[in-house]
Amino acid sequence: MSLLKIEIFKIFKRPRTYIAFSVIALIIILIQIALKFGGEEYVGLMLSGMGDSFEQIPSKDILNGYLVCFVILNLLLIHIPILVALVAGDAVAGEANMGTLRLLASKPVSRVKLLVVKFMASAFYTLILLIWVAVLALFLSIALFGVNWLGVPRELQFNIMESDDVLWRYSLAFCFAAIGLICVAALAFMLSVFSENSIGPIVVTVCVIIVFTILTQMQIPFYDETIKPYLFTTHMLGWKGFFYVRGVEGVTEKGSIENLSSIIKSAGILIGYTAVFLGIAFWYFKRKNILS
Amino acid sequence: MSSVIEVRELTKSFNEITAVDNLTFTVKEKEVYGFLGENGAGKSTTIRMLLTLIRPTNGEIKIFGLDLSTHRKEILERTGAIIEKPDLYKYLTAIENLSLFAVMSGLRLDRNQLMDKLEKVGLGERADSKIKTYSQGMKQRLGIAVALVHDPDLIILDEPMNGLDPQGIADIRNLINHLSKDLGKTVFISSHLLSEMEQVADSLLIIHKGKKIAEGNMHELLSPEQSRIEIETNSASEFVQKLNQTNWGPKIISVNGKKIMMQLKKDDVPLLIQKLSEMKIDIYSVHKKNSLEDYFLSLTGD
Amino acid sequence: MRRAFFIIAACLLGSQLPAQIPEDLISKVQAKLEKVNDYTAKGKLKTNVVFIKAPVASVKVYYKKPDKMKIVNEKGISFIPKGSVNINLAKFLSAAGKYEIVDAGKEATTGLRILKLLPTDENSDIVLSTLYIDEKAELILKAKNTTRDNGTYELEMSYGNYALFGLPDKVIFSFNTKDYKLPKGVTFDYDDGVGKKQEDNLKNKKGKVEITYSEYLINKGVDDAIFK
Numbered sequence: 001m002s003l004l005k006i007e008i009f010k011i012f013k014r015p016r017t018y019i020a021f022s023v024i025a026l027i028i029i030l031i032q033i034a035l036k037f038g039g040e041e042y043v044g045l046m047l048s049g050m051g052d053s054f055e056q057i058p059s060k061d062i063l064n065g066y067l068v069c070f071v072i073l074n075l076l077l078i079h080i081p082i083l084v085a086l087v088a089g090d091a092v093a094g095e096a097n098m099g100t101l102r103l104l105a106s107k108p109v110s111r112v113k114l115l116v117v118k119f120m121a122s123a124f125y126t127l128i129l130l131i132w133v134a135v136l137a138l139f140l141s142i143a144l145f146g147v148n149w150l151g152v153p154r155e156l157q158f159n160i161m162e163s164d165d166v167l168w169r170y171s172l173a174f175c176f177a178a179i180g181l182i183c184v185a186a187l188a189f190m191l192s193v194f195s196e197n198s199i200g201p202i203v204v205t206v207c208v209i210i211v212f213t214i215l216t217q218m219q220i221p222f223y224d225e226t227i228k229p230y231l232f233t234t235h236m237l238g239w240k241g242f243f244y245v246r247g248v249e250g251v252t253e254k255g256s257i258e259n260l261s262s263i264i265k266s267a268g269i270l271i272g273y274t275a276v277f278l279g280i281a282f283w284y285f286k287r288k289n290i291l292s
Numbered sequence: 293m294s295s296v297i298e299v300r301e302l303t304k305s306f307n308e309i310t311a312v313d314n315l316t317f318t319v320k321e322k323e324v325y326g327f328l329g330e331n332g333a334g335k336s337t338t339i340r341m342l343l344t345l346i347r348p349t350n351g352e353i354k355i356f357g358l359d360l361s362t363h364r365k366e367i368l369e370r371t372g373a374i375i376e377k378p379d380l381y382k383y384l385t386a387i388e389n390l391s392l393f394a395v396m397s398g399l400r401l402d403r404n405q406l407m408d409k410l411e412k413v414g415l416g417e418r419a420d421s422k423i424k425t426y427s428q429g430m431k432q433r434l435g436i437a438v439a440l441v442h443d444p445d446l447i448i449l450d451e452p453m454n455g456l457d458p459q460g461i462a463d464i465r466n467l468i469n470h471l472s473k474d475l476g477k478t479v480f481i482s483s484h485l486l487s488e489m490e491q492v493a494d495s496l497l498i499i500h501k502g503k504k505i506a507e508g509n510m511h512e513l514l515s516p517e518q519s520r521i522e523i524e525t526n527s528a529s530e531f532v533q534k535l536n537q538t539n540w541g542p543k544i545i546s547v548n549g550k551k552i553m554m555q556l557k558k559d560d561v562p563l564l565i566q567k568l569s570e571m572k573i574d575i576y577s578v579h580k581k582n583s584l585e586d587y588f589l590s591l592t593g594d
Numbered sequence: 595m596r597r598a599f600f601i602i603a604a605c606l607l608g609s610q611l612p613a614q615i616p617e618d619l620i621s622k623v624q625a626k627l628e629k630v631n632d633y634t635a636k637g638k639l640k641t642n643v644v645f646i647k648a649p650v651a652s653v654k655v656y657y658k659k660p661d662k663m664k665i666v667n668e669k670g671i672s673f674i675p676k677g678s679v680n681i682n683l684a685k686f687l688s689a690a691g692k693y694e695i696v697d698a699g700k701e702a703t704t705g706l707r708i709l710k711l712l713p714t715d716e717n718s719d720i721v722l723s724t725l726y727i728d729e730k731a732e733l734i735l736k737a738k739n740t741t742r743d744n745g746t747y748e749l750e751m752s753y754g755n756y757a758l759f760g761l762p763d764k765v766i767f768s769f770n771t772k773d774y775k776l777p778k779g780v781t782f783d784y785d786d787g788v789g790k791k792q793e794d795n796l797k798n799k800k801g802k803v804e805i806t807y808s809e810y811l812i813n814k815g816v817d818d819a820i821f822k
Binding site: 053054058061062074078148149151154155156157158159160161162163165216217234237238239240241244245246247249250251252254258259262263 | 641642643644645650669671672673674675786787802
C-alpha cells in the first residue's frame with residue numbers, strides 16, 4: 001500500500017501530470033463556450049438534414065447539459081488516451097531515463113510488485129483524469145446548460161431518453177470509459193517496460209491510437225469485417241452503447257439498453273487486451289536486464 | 293572472518309559478447325574490497341548482477357551466506373548501493389527522495405529521523421529543495437544518504453569518485469574509512485582510479501575483459517617481499533614453455549607480447565636470472581614493478 | 595350470390611339516415627369547427643417513426659383562428675414531422691367554393707360517408723382530400739390528404755368530451771417516411787450489432803404521430819406571441 005502511495009505521489013508531483021488536467025479543462029471549457037454561443041447551429045448540424053423532414057426542432061431543449069456532456073465525451077474520449085499515454089508510457093521508461101530504475105530495482109521489492117504498484121498508479125491517474133472529465137463535462141455542463149431529455153444522434157437513428165433516465169447511463173458510460181482508458185494505459189505501460197526513454201512509448205501509443213481510430217472510423221467494408229472487430233479502439237466506443245435505447249412502437253423504453261451483451265462483449269475484449277498487454281509487460285520486466 | 297559475498301564462476305553474455313567471464317571471488321566481512329578494471333572491463337555488469345539488475349548467464353552469487361536468486365529480499369534489505377551516478381527524482385526534494393527510498397527498503401522514518409540523516413551528509417539546510425537545484429557534489433552526498441538510509445551491512449559503490457572534485461574524492465575516502473573501520477560495514481567499491489584503490493581498499497580484485505586477472509590482499513599484492521618482475525624476452529612462448537618445466541612456472545602471472553610478469557620473493561630474483569641464463573633464454577630487460585598502477589598496466593596493457 | 599349481397603348491403607345502408615347532400619354535410623361539419631376561435635390543450639405526444647426512439651412527450655397545443663397552431667413541449671424533446679402541425683381542416687373547409695366535392699358513397703365496413711374534395715385553387719398544397727365523415731355526429735373521423743409538397747398523409751380522429759366543438763380527443767397522423775432524411779455519418783458511432791441492421795427497415799415505413807388531448811380550454815383567448 002505504501003509503495004502504491006509512493007508511485008501515486010511521484011505521478012502527482014510532476015508538472016506534466018497537471019498538463020493533462022489543464023488541457024482537458026481547456027478543451028471542455030472551449031467546447032462549452034462554443035455551444036453556449038453557437039449551440040443551436042451545432043444541433044442543426046448534428047441532426048444533419050433532419051430539419052427538412054421535421055419542423056420546429058426544439059434546438060434549445062436539445063442543447064442541454066446532458067447533450068453537451070455527450071458531445072464533449074464524443075470528442076474527448078478519442079484524445080484522452082494521448083494524455084493517459086503521457087503518464088503510463090513514462091511509468092517505467094521515465095525511471096530508466098532518469099536513472100532511478102536501477103535504484104528501484106535494487107531495493108528489496110520484487111519486480112512483480114514494483115510493476116503492479118506502478119501500473120496501479122497509472123490506472124489511478126487515469127481514473128482521476130476521468131473523474132476530472134466527469135466533473136467538468138457532466139456537472140459543469142449541467143450547471144451551465146441545465147438538464148432536459150437527452151437526444152443522442154447515431155448512425156441512421158436518433159434516440160431520445162427522459163432526464164431521469166440519463167445519469168445512470170453516464171455512470172455506466174464513465175465506468176466503461178475507465179475500462180477503455182485503462183486498456184490504453186496498459187498498452188503504453190507495456191511499451192514503457194521495453195523502452196529506455198519515455199518519448200518512445202508515448203509516441204508509439206499515440207500513433208497506434210491514431211491509426212486504429214482512423215481504421216475504426218473509415219467505413220470500408222473490407223476493414224469492417226476483417227480487422228475492425230479486433231481493434232481495441234472500436235470497442236472503446238462502447239460507452240455510447242449505454243445511450244442506445246430499445247423502443248416499442250417508437251417509444252423509448254425507459255431504462256433500456258438496446259444491446260447490453262454487445263457492450264459487455266466490448267468491455268470483455270478491452271479487458272482481454274489489457275490482460276495481454278500487462279502479461280507481456282510482466283513477462284518481459286521479470287527478465288529484463290536493467291542497463292540504464 | 294566470514295565471507296559476505298561469494299561469487300562462483302559468474303558469467304554474463306549479451307548475445308555474442310561475454311561481459312563477465314567465469315568470475316570467482318570472495319569478499320570478507322568488514323573489509324573494503326576494491327574492484328578494479330578499465331571502463332568496459334565488466335565491473336558494472338558484475339555489480340548489477342550483485343544487485344539483481346542483471347540476470348547471470350551462469351554461476352552462483354551468495355551474499356550473507358544466502359543464495360541471491362532465492363533470498364533476494366533478505367539480501368537487498370541489508371544492502372545499500374550507489375550505481376554509477378546517484379540519479380534521484382529531480383522534481384522531488386531531498387527529504388522526499390530519502391523518505392521514498394527508505395519506504396522502498398521497508399523502513400518508515402519520521403521527519404526528524406530523515407533530517408538527522410541529511411544533516412550527517414551536510415544537506416540539512418537544503419532538505420526541502422528540489423534535487424534539480426543541487427550541485428553534483430550535493431547529489432553525490434544525497435545519493436550516499438539514500439544508499440545508507442536503511443543502515444545496510446553491505447555497501448556497494450560503483451565508481452563513487454567519478455566526476456568529483458578533489459575535495460569530493462577526499463570526502464568519499466573518509467566516508468569509506470568511517471563505514472568500514474568505525475561502523476564495521478563491508479564495502480565493495482569499484483573504480484578505474486588505481487590511486488584511489490591503493491588508498492582505501494583492503495583487498496583487490498582486478499578484472500580485464502570480463503576475466504579475473506588478479507585477486508588478493510592489498511599488502512600482499514604490493515608487498516616488497518613479493519615483488520613483481522617484468523621480463524622482456526625474444527620469445528615469450530618459449531620462455532613460458534621452458535619455465536613451466538621447472539618449479540618457476542607457477543610464478544608467472546601474465547604474458548603480454550614479449551613481456552612476462554612474474555611474482556617472486558626478492559631473494560629469488562637473482563636465482564631466476566641465473567636459471568634463465570642457464571637455460572639460454574635471451575633477456576632484454578628486467579624491471580621491478582611495485583606500484584599498483586604498474587602492476588595493473590602490466591596486466592592489462594597491450 | 596353477388597346480387598344478394600348488394601340487396602342486403604342496400605337494405606342495411608338504407609335503414610340508416612337518408613344520405614345528406616355533400617355540401618350540406620360539409621357545411622354542418624364546418625359550422626361545428628367554426629365555433630372554436632381558439633383553444634389551448636394539453637396533450638401527450640407519441641412519435642412512431644422507425645429511426646426515432648423517443649419517450650411520450652407532454653405537450654401544449656395552441657390554436658387560433660384561422661390557421662395558427664403550435665405544439666410546445668412542456669418537458670422533453672419531440673420531433674414533429676413537417677406538415678403535421680399545420681393540418682387545419684377548419685381552414686381548409688372554410689375555403690368554400692374553392693374545392694369541388696365528389697360524393698364517394700359510404701364505406702362498407704364503418705358506414706362512414708366518403709367525400710372527396712378537389713381544390714380548384716392551383717396553389718393549394720392539398721391536391722386531394724378524402725374525408726370519412728360520421729354523418730350523425732357531423733364529425734370527420736378520417737382524412738386522407740395528398741399534398742404537393744409533403745406526400746400523402748392520413749389523419750384519424752376519435753372524439754369524446756369535446757365532440758361538440760369538433761375537437762378530437764386523439765389524433766393519429768400517419769405518413770410515409772420514404773423521403774425522410776436520416777442522420778448519417780455520425781462521428782465515432784458505436785456499432786452494437788443491432789442499430790445498423792435496421793437500416794433496411796427504416797425505408798418505406800409508415801410513420802405515425804399520435805396526440806392524445808386532455809383539458810381543452812376553448813375560446814378563452816390565446817396570446818399571439820405564442821405562435822411566434
